[in-house]
Amino acid sequence: MKGLELPRADQTILDLEGVRVELGGKVVLRDIDVALRRGELVGVIGPNGAGKSTLLKVILGFIRPSAGAVRFAQGQRAGRGAIGYVPQSFSPDPDLPLRARDLVALGIDGDRWGFSLGGARRRAAVDEALAWVDALSYAEQPVGRLSGGELQRLLVAQALIAEPDTLLLDEPLANLDLRSQDEIVGLVGRVAHERGVTVMLVTHDMNPILGVMDRLLYLAGGRAALGTPDEVVRAEVLGALYGHHVDVLRVHGRILVVGAAEVESLTCEA
Amino acid sequence: MALLTLVRDLLQTPAVATALWIGSIVAVVSGCAGVFTVVRGQSFAGHALGDVGSTGAAAAYLTAVQPLYGFLGIGLLGGLAIDRLGNRARERDVATGIVLSLTMGLSALLLFLITEQTSATGGPLSILFGSIFTVAPAVTLPVELFSLLALGLLAVLYRPLVFASLSPETARARGVRVGLVGTLFMVALVIAVEESSLVAGALLSTALLIGPAAAAVNWTRQIGHTLALSAFLGVAAVVLGIVLSYESYFWPPLHRGWPVSFFIVMLVLVEYIASRLWRRRREATA
């Protein structure tokens, strides 16, 4: 593990300036100006097709913006292993001859040429990572036979074992039961706040992450708004994103955004 | 024991000894490359490369060049074309189909020319169904060298190849050069397929590539074990196939010897069916 450096919340580590993305002739993201700080956990929310996954892929360098730039702060480790990524969907072949622990171990040095020699230290590191996500009980199982939630937890472990500076999680809670959601959220929150890793977590439900979320990034109509939930979830702000009038309603403890193509339900406040 | 004595006797015959040695090397290379081919879902490309290579072999036959170089040359061109044209699995199948039909058209022409020119069917037959007993001692060294190259490539690629085959996106985020890894694997695959085309024939090289690998996948759950078992199953099928083919000279009614490719394919099939049955039993009891 990295030494315990206290996060300096004001330190910008990642800057998106005027980012515009066009895919298949369609503008998916426009005028994205977002600065992320070291050690903060940002929840990313927005309707289907808003461009959440696309935004993560732009940061990863998988998609090149047609305008604007993605800048990493000076001194920020760039490239190999600097960004941990858990994609939205992952379904390995059912017959794949690979165990859960092998999948996690790829996070250590899967980018290096040749074989790895194994060894006790490596095994202990993998065991530790498996324990973070409560996956020790199925460590020896073939990955093709695991459930979606079990796989998702392994991917989180695989991303974390590489000790990234930035962690991009695309709907990591989607397949998880409530207990596993809480565990992953707790883990990711500690990673952000204790180790100073910047985390972006895409979700359709703010409720599980309210306790650890520092800021909210709301995507709609290809535009983004970033701030505290109270700053962002307001009729004027969201109306500007959607490009037309919307209402933000609080009904029975739920926040509903009405007037978007569909009604977005963000959270139920406890 | 009887089998061992038999093999020892066979080794006294130089042509058979060469066949056993080359066949075993090729089986190891195919067995290892095959595991990744199966895992990456590239079986169609693997099969097509055999047919693609046969075009080169036919051209080589016409120009009196060693068929191995024909197989390898055109196979490499075809493999790189498939790799360049198709990035995602579906695109890759389309690209494979295009490259395949293009070269098969050429192949039809070349095989026609061979039969017209030489009024012999031996050439086309050996290209399509293999020529392990007639492989000239001259190819032993090149086959050894190319096999070493393919196995070396697979060893070097091992970790990133497993990673990229499992999940290209997380591999890429981790710093794996997924495109480069795929292209280098294609080179190893071409060598494996074209060598087994030489041994078992262009039409049957798929059996050596996919059969032992698919059986090994059923029997194992760690890719290192899968590779070892696949190589072993391949060698077993080739050695036993050669022995049976040699023995079949004494079999009624023809007393002419049955083609070795037939035995190899049947043995691979037996291995695969056995692995399926084993797996089904394990899953039933689990």
Ligand SMILES: Nc1ncnc2c1ncn2[C@@H]1O[C@H](COP(=O)(O)OP(=O)(O)OP(=O)(O)O)[C@@H](O)[C@H]1O
């Ligand atoms: N390769 C592509 N070519 C063309 N359009 C694309 C491509 N990839 C994504 N899109 C479009 O970009 C938009 C944003 O997609 P994205 O996957 O980023 O949405 P999302 O916010 O992650 O949605 P979800 O909540 O469903 O995961 C969608 O309208 C999608 O159709």
Ligand SMILES: [Mg+2]
């Ligand atoms: Mg998405």
